[in-house]
Amino acid sequence: MTRKESTVPRRLHFEIFRYNPEDSGSVPHMQTFELDEAPYMSLFIALNQIRETQDPSLQFDFACRSAICGSCGMMVNGRPALGCRTLTSDLPRTIRLHPLPVFKLIGDLSVDTGTWFRQMVEKSEAWIHSEQAFDPEAQEERMDDELAQAIYEGDRCIECGCCVASCGAANLNADFAGPAGLNRMARFLMDPRDSRGDADWFEIVSNSDGVFGCIGMMACHDVCPKELPLLEVYAYLRRKVLTTKIRH
Ligand code: SF4
Ligand code: FES
Numbered sequence: 001m002t003r004k005e006s007t008v009p010r011r012l013h014f015e016i017f018r019y020n021p022e023d024s025g026s027v028p029h030m031q032t033f034e035l036d037e038a039p040y041m042s043l044f045i046a047l048n049q050i051r052e053t054q055d056p057s058l059q060f061d062f063a064c065r066s067a068i069c070g071s072c073g074m075m076v077n078g079r080p081a082l083g084c085r086t087l088t089s090d091l092p093r094t095i096r097l098h099p100l101p102v103f104k105l106i107g108d109l110s111v112d113t114g115t116w117f118r119q120m121v122e123k124s125e126a127w128i129h130s131e132q133a134f135d136p137e138a139q140e141e142r143m144d145d146e147l148a149q150a151i152y153e154g155d156r157c158i159e160c161g162c163c164v165a166s167c168g169a170a171n172l173n174a175d176f177a178g179p180a181g182l183n184r185m186a187r188f189l190m191d192p193r194d195s196r197g198d199a200d201w202f203e204i205v206s207n208s209d210g211v212f213g214c215i216g217m218m219a220c221h222d223v224c225p226k227e228l229p230l231l232e233v234y235a236y237l238r239r240k241v242l243t244t245k246i247r248h
Contacts, residue, residue: 010037010093014050016058017098020107030096031055043083043097044072047109059108067225070158073100073165074109080162082225083109100165102178113161120181124204126188131195141193154187154233156226163220163230169213176213179220179230185210186233189240198244206244211237 012035019028033050044062051058063069065084072083075098077091088095103111121127143151163179164170170178177185182205188194189201205211214234221230 011035012037012046012088013094014046015094015096016050016109018058018108019105020059021105022107037088039089041088043074043076043086043088043095046088046095047083047097059106059110061110068158070113070160073111073113073160073162074098075100075165080165080223082160082162085225100161102164102167102170103161111161113159116161116164117159117180120177121184123175124177124181124185126181126184128188128191128194129196130193143192147190147192151187151191153229154183154190157183157228158226160225162223162225166219166223168217168219169215173209173213175209177210179214179224179233182211182214182237183228183230183233186236189237198240202241202244205237206241211241 014033014035015030016033017028018026018031020026033054035046035049038045042065044065047058047060047062051060060074060083061071062084063071067082067085070082073080074083075081075096076083076086077096078098080100097109099105099109099111100113103113103116106112157180159180161180167176167178169176185201185205188196189198189205207213211234218231224230
């Protein structure tokens with residue numbers, strides 16, 4: 001009989017990173033917790049049970065519990081994943097949890113992804129730039145179905161930070177746009193409502209903080225919980241850079 005078919009519940013052994021940067025007496029360490037596994041138990045459920053029954057000071061983030069809000073990214077046995085989407089039945093009995101690297105630590109498993117994503121968006125001005133004055137009477141602009149679908153693909157990013165945490169380049173270079181940043185750039189680059197041309201984007205994308213910062217490890221592609229086509233995004237950006245006429 002396999003483990004998944006077994007009717008005897010497992011006693012899970014959690015090793016969880018603990019550290020409160022706000023507390024001068026706090027020292028980074030791993031704390032262990034034991035918990036009986038329940039059917040269909042996600043890490044969200046397990047961590048809540050630990051907090052409710054064993055240690056109310058344990059910090060971690062969840063909001064939607066359904067892979068939409070992007071707040072529950074954490075390192076699960078060394079791999080970035082969404083806690084709400086990870087079932088304990090898919091993991092060994094010993095489960096090691098760390099906060100995502102790259103992002104500022106708030107405490108224990110909780111990190112501040114918002115500040116990182118905001119600086120990335122501000123640096124690349126990844127929003128629609130329009131030279132037209134706003135006209136509330138204007139007709140909705142039409143868009144080719146295929147292009148709309150391609151833009152929608154990029155917009156499916158939930159900014160969980162898993163790809164950034166898995167990325168060797170983003171771990172080494174704080175200025176690198178990272179997989180999620182490159183995805184966002186591509187999304188606006190292809191949007192005809194953005195008045196910036198390819199040459200404007202060339203300045204932003206074509207350097208070691210942009211698409212040439214990627215060192216090709218492609219872990220981002222393996223860990224993205226929304227299965228975004230990140231490899232296609234990089235290929236699109238590189239093609240754009242190679243075919244852009246540079247301003248002199
Ligand atoms: Fe998360 Fe995927 Fe977006 Fe990266 S690209 S932030 S892994 S949803
Ligand atoms: Fe929202 Fe996991 S709780 S993505």
